[in-house]
Amino acid sequence: MIRHAAYRRRWRPTRYLLAAMIGAALFLVVVLSSVASFAIGPLPLRATLFGLPGVGFIGAATFFGLRALHDQQATIRVRDATRAVALFVAGMFLWLAVLDVYTFTGEAGPGVASLCAIACLPTTAIGLLVVRRFDRNEKEPWRLVLVAALWGAIVSTSLVVWAESLWDLLFTATLVPGPAADTAAAYSAGIFEELAKGAALVLLYLVMRDEIDDVVDGIVYGAAVGLGFNFMESVAYMTHQYAILAPEGLGFVGAIGQWYFRQVIGLFLGHATFTALIGAGIGIARQMPRLRQRVLAIACGFLAAIAAHFAWDAWQAFVLVGSSPTQLLLANARYVVVIGPFAAVVLLLLVMGQRVEGNALRRQLQVEAATGLGAVLTDEVAVLMSPWQRFRARLAALGRGGLRGYLRLAQLQTAQLHLAMERWHRERREIDQPLAAEEALRGHVLELR
Amino acid sequence: MIETHDDLRPLYRVMLALALVAVLILASGFALLLKFAPPGQSSGYRAQVSGVYLYDSGSGTISGSPMTRFHRTELFAAQVEWEKLPPEMLVSARWTDSLDDEVGATEPTPAPAGSLAREKGLVPVRTSREFHANLPGEYTLTVVRYARGQPVELLASARVTVLRDP
Numbered sequence: 355m356i357r358h359a360a361y362r363r364r365w366r367p368t369r370y371l372l373a374a375m376i377g378a379a380l381f382l383v384v385v386l387s388s389v390a391s392f393a394i395g396p397l398p399l400r401a402t403l404f405g406l407p408g409v410g411f412i413g414a415a416t417f418f419g420l421r422a423l424h425d426q427q428a429t430i431r432v433r434d435a436t437r438a439v440a441l442f443v444a445g446m447f448l449w450l451a452v453l454d455v456y457t458f459t460g461e462a463g464p465g466v467a468s469l470c471a472i473a474c475l476p477t478t479a480i481g482l483l484v485v486r487r488f489d490r491n492e493k494e495p496w497r498l499v500l501v502a503a504l505w506g507a508i509v510s511t512s513l514v515v516w517a518e519s520l521w522d523l524l525f526t527a528t529l530v531p532g533p534a535a536d537t538a539a540a541y542s543a544g545i546f547e548e549l550a551k552g553a554a555l556v557l558l559y560l561v562m563r564d565e566i567d568d569v570v571d572g573i574v575y576g577a578a579v580g581l582g583f584n585f586m587e588s589v590a591y592m593t594h595q596y597a598i599l600a601p602e603g604l605g606f607v608g609a610i611g612q613w614y615f616r617q618v619i620g621l622f623l624g625h626a627t628f629t630a631l632i633g634a635g636i637g638i639a640r641q642m643p644r645l646r647q648r649v650l651a652i653a654c655g656f657l658a659a660i661a662a663h664f665a666w667d668a669w670q671a672f673v674l675v676g677s678s679p680t681q682l683l684l685a686n687a688r689y690v691v692v693i694g695p696f697a698a699v700v701l702l703l704l705v706m707g708q709r710v711e712g713n714a715l716r717r718q719l720q721v722e723a724a725t726g727l728g729a730v731l732t733d734e735v736a737v738l739m740s741p742w743q744r745f746r747a748r749l750a751a752l753g754r755g756g757l758r759g760y761l762r763l764a765q766l767q768t769a770q771l772h773l774a775m776e777r778w779h780r781e782r783r784e785i786d787q788p789l790a791a792e793e794a795l796r797g798h799v800l801e802l803r
Numbered sequence: 804m805i806e807t808h809d810d811l812r813p814l815y816r817v818m819l820a821l822a823l824v825a826v827l828i829l830a831s832g833f834a835l836l837l838k839f840a841p842p843g844q845s846s847g848y849r850a851q852v853s854g855v856y857l858y859d860s861g862s863g864t865i866s867g868s869p870m871t872r873f874h875r876t877e878l879f880a881a882q883v884e885w886e887k888l889p890p891e892m893l894v895s896a897r898w899t900d901s902l903d904d905e906v907g908a909t910e911p912t913p914a915p916a917g918s919l920a921r922e923k924g925l926v927p928v929r930t931s932r933e934f935h936a937n938l939p940g941e942y943t944l945t946v947v948r949y950a951r952g953q954p955v956e957l958l959a960s961a962r963v964t965v966l967r968d969p
Contacts, residue, residue, distance in 0.1 A: 461967075530954040531899070531945045534840035537832055569814055598901050601875060601967060602934050631821070638814050651815060654822035661825030668832055699821055706814055 373560035377413055380513065380553055411445030412509050419501065420561050446508070461597035462605075470592040470609060477617040478503075478585045481626065485577040488704055489570050490741050491715055492771045498565055502554060502575045506582030506629070510550040517546040537668050544664035551579045551625070552632040552656055559636045564786065567775055569637035569707035572655075573700060576633020580625035587625070588616040619686060623693040624666075630700045631658040637707065641784055662696040712739065718774040718781070729799040730770050738770055766802040773799055841955060848892070850946040850958035851884040858927045865925060872964045875936035880927035881944045881961060883919070890917025893949040894958065896926045901940025901965075906931060913949040939967040 385406065415438045422434035462470075486499055521542040529535040555576055559566055566572055595608030616624065635655015639648040669692050716739050722730040730738070737743045744767050752760040773795045779785035780792060854869025858880035865880055873879050883896055894916050897908035907928040909919055926944060930937050944961040947954040 527960065528957060529840050530947050530957050531897075532839060532954060534836055537836045537839070540832065541836075597967070598938050598940050601936070601939060635818055638811065638818055641811055642815065647815065651818055654818040654825075657825040657829075658818070658821040661828040664832055665828050668835070699817070703814060703817060706817070710811060710814070 369560045369563065373557050376553065376557060376560070377417070381410060381413060383513070383517075408445045408448035409509060409512050411441045411448065412505075415439075415441035415445055416501065416505065416509075416557070417561075423497070423562070462593040462600070466596050466605075466609070467589065467593050470589045470596070470613075473592070473613055474585050474588045474617055477621055478581055481581045481584075481621050482578060484622075485574055485581065485626070488577075488708075489574050490708060491711055491739075492567065492768070492775055494565065494571060494574050498558070498562065499574070499578045502558065502578040503582030503585075505554040506551055506579035506584075506625075507586040508582075510547070510554060510579065510583050511586045513550040513553070514546050517550070518542050521546065536670060540664045540667035540670075543667045544660040544662075547583070547625075548628060548632065548656060548659040548663055551576075551583055551629045552659065554579050555629070555633055555636050556652070559640065563640065564779075566637060566640050567779070568641055568711055569634050569703055570711055572633035572635070572637020572640065573630045573704050573707070574633070576630040576636070577622075577626040579633075580627070580629035581621070583629070584616060584621065584625040588613065591616060615685065615689075619689050623689040623697055627693055627697045627700055628659045628663045628666075631655050631662060631696065634700065634703045634707075641782065643783075658696070658699075662693065666692050714778045715739065715771065715774045718777040719770070722773065722777060727796060727800075728803070729773055729796045734770070738767060738774075762802065766799065769795065769799045769802055839953065844950065844955040846892070846948060846956060848888055848948075848958060850894070850896075851887055852944065852946070852959050852961045853882045853884055855879050855881045855944070855961060855963050858925070860927065863923070863925070870963070872966060873937070874966055874968065875939060877937075878928065878930070879963065880925045883924045883926060883946060883959070885916045885920035885924045888916035888958070890915060890920070892916045894919065894946060895949065895954070896944060896946040898926065898928045899943050899945075900938050901942070902938065904931070906937070906942070913954075937965045939965050941965075 417438075418434045418441065419438035422431050422438055482499060482503060486493055486496075522539070526535050526538040526542065529538055555572070558575060559572075566575065592609040592612045595612050596605040599605045599608040632652075632655040635651045635653070635658070638655075639651035642648045642651055666688075669688060716735065719730050719735045719738055720732075723732045723735055737747050748760050748763050748767070751763040755762070773792070776785065776787075776792050776795055780789070855871070856865035856869060856879060857867050857873075858865050858878040860878055865882060870879070881896070881898075885894070888894060892915065893913040895909050895912040895914065897912075898906045900906045907926060909926055928937065928942060942963050942965060944959075944963075945957060946959040948956040948958055950956075
């Protein structure tokens, strides 16, 4: 059966090696930049002491967590998952120590920082819910969507702090204030923030390639990383505004203003859009047959995200900042005018991807039904291809068999769509697993019937 | 070539087109950077900020020794040694607060360094009319040189902190 594996050359270990090298390189960058930052002086020792091991722990937790998802033996899976949780908690603690004790609470106090975080949680959760629903046919597992968001919130933000501080000190601060310095700062934000967020997606693509099926999944994970980053950045800006304006009794007004711009109008029109562009490039690369095309698609995604982010930040130089009605209108319009076109391209790619995916899954389900093996029946195809009809079928199952019946049918539908997706990738020769994996999936579907 | 029913080329082409637009955006940004910070503009001069002092707006004078931290209600001004620059050089200095709003500048802007030197060389911070006192946070002073009507070179900068407590 192994002989029938889709790829003649089984290159998964190469991807893992590449992922390990990128992870090590990222860590090295953080080490070097934090040492340089400390030597030059823009960051206090506390940030380096707590932040650096924090990044290391989160990186290690991600490794063990992802390995746990792939482990076949239950004992090894539990061991890896336990390690991942322990490392994650340690990393979170250390990073939050920097964030809360130094970055935020030092200015606004822990109570305000907590309130800001609580205010951003529901909007970010809604964002993740919406983004996950982009994938109409095969929703991504929550655990991976949350890993992506957490990476964006914790690891990407910490990578950026050091890089942007150094850029500001060595470059932006030497330029004439105004458009030149604003443009330099916009390059910094575009390049470093998108590279830091995109690193998460590249690692996910290399380590968990089978979870990123196509451009739709790439957009979902990209937007999730962006939403996580946006969450942490919102808390930072809200507490910063609060700390500055609180002595004048305007602290909460400033924080609420930031919340509105970053968590309401900028929830999707911001980091989510930028990183979704990187995700789209990676998703397309996932299905490109040649290495050159794959590399080019990923590079295009990064370029688009960096340019979109740069355009957003650079335009600040030409928009008056203030609180008059015209200026507030301009501030709102800026989201639509600058990020709107990029968001429209993301939606276009999403719709095109959904169409390709939908056609492919329908075809695979029909072929599977025609085999007569019983995993998919002919009259199930139309139901499986419509999220609404799937939901109606589950409701009917709820009426017949209660919650148990609902959940069982949900599992069955998911497994059938997994099988169709597996067949699609195998047809395109873009899957690592041997044919035995497809047969195991089919067996799982039959068990669920 | 893989035999498949799907055509992913349109998706791929959209990404390529998007990258082309991205390159144009980034290139136009670089052009903007060159316009406002043209290379080869270094005059070789550096302005000296001798310090930031407590400031009496009534008499227009400074007092005490240079400081880097002020309370919100304390007015302060930077003393720039304009006389060390060529008198005809067009320059200006401005303060920005922690929200990046301008809170004080030399007047008129720009002005010859010689004329600023005759006026004590002070650059005071002015509390915004919207607020009771200076906002807390970092304040940055920048001294720039002008050419052809636009700022082209950063001659000096200084930073002070305004404390949160009154």
